[in-house]
Amino acid sequence: MPRPESDSIWVIGVAMTPFRRYSDADAYDLGGRAALAALADAGLTMADVDVLAAGSVNQARPYPAQQIQRRIGQTGIPAYNVLNACATGAAAVRVVYLAIAAGEASIGLAVGCEQMGKKGLLGQAAPVAADRYVPSGKYGAVMNIEGVLGTGLMPGVFAQAGMTYAASNEGVGFEQFAKIAVKNHSHSTLNPLAQYRKEFSLEEIMAAEMISYPNTVLMCCPTGDGGAAAVLVSGERLATMPSEVRRRAVKISASVMTSDPYVADGLVQPDVNTLTRNAADQAYARAGVGPEDLDLVELHDCFATAELLHYDNLRLCEPGGAGEFIDSGAPWRTGRTPVNVSGGLLSKGHPLGATGVANIFEVTTHLRGEAGDRQIADAKVGMAHVIGLGSACAIHILERAAA
């Protein structure tokens, strides 16, 4: 293999715990397990790590990075806690990436972890009725407006986002959204790390309990627990590492983070599209690749409606052609651009903080040719995408070493 460019940054270790519910471990235990496994995968220990970044959403306090250090090794290195909604894990990866790019570290560890338990789909307490109406908050509301002035809960928000796309594009409706869930549940049957591994027919998915039309319960990601970790290294340092580490190294050709630019309706309906498009365009430009070069994509399918939007946002299909894209079978593992061969958030699961590292685990594993039954043959280039409402979008484009 050619000597890695000294200013390049590589992934040399990845791991994730199975995503499921854990009653015998907390989020930091799961983050620690994943971190140890990722370090072992890289042939390293905590003593080799120059910088640590870690994140969780529900367990953001009392500080995942230090909690994980206490569990697996307190070496006194700089440790950063990150919180960026569902892009938290990807933000941890990017903090490590930036530390290496800045020359302050040559080996870094990024960890995402989460424990959601059976938090429930909506994750919200019951509104408390007030004894007396007093305007409060930024809208001067006299009561909880959830359900009174529309919905701001995730299933409804992403349902509306999908319906906005359906409003302006032909051939997109309930059936197209449901087909995405058929695909991801089917893909998950090949992934031993997935929370659910059960196939469903289109009819079963469409007839399942309606949560927020057009998303039925089988079109919404589950809550769950898990940890995922990645070890990053500078090209300069990688060049000094054993040939086996170099052979399995995966290059980060683009690491991009965006937030919401202003759009007129964005304060009423979260805009998951513009920042994703911006991130995709920047990532393709930086990596010097196009959507046609991608052998697999792990994208943020928190709801089936979301995945359909991102076909268009990530330029995987013709503008406006996301309905036709799923109808054609293109994003199936046997199709032109396999999407969410892990089972995606819909079936692999979505422990919030872990997700943005877990998708880098998935893409890296395929690029190394180590994905077992679900391996995409001869995968050379892959994309990992996450979006957290607020919003934050992270995209990483990864490439196999040219050995």
Place this chain on the structure above:
Amino acid sequence: MTQAQVKTIPVVDYLCLDGGEPKLTALVCDACGAHYFDHREACASCSSSGPFTRADLPRTGRVGAFTIVHRAANGVRTPFVSAVVYLDDGTAVRANVVNCAPSPEQVHLHMRVRLVTFELGTDSEGTCAIGFGFEPA
């Protein structure tokens, strides 16, 4: 107590009940024209720190997106139709679609709708909260 004596309060402060037909209002950035329903420190579009002038909004518009919520937070009656309505001046508003069956056969994207108000409840002092929604026009 006669109707005239009942004290009312809007569910949110951008619903205006001060005489005439109920209407929605927005704060408009003098510098760039961006519309807001919330209180502002500065403009999210152009970063101008104001001033912001309150303006009345049209009472009619179209459904730009909707969902029919079947599983909701505790205490919320289901199913209900949540929508993003684009008023005739382009301002986006989130509200329920009311006076319309909550089914995908009855609610349509691009459907014309108009503002309606209704009572939401009465507090311990007898003040009645007035909510708003949109009904098929």
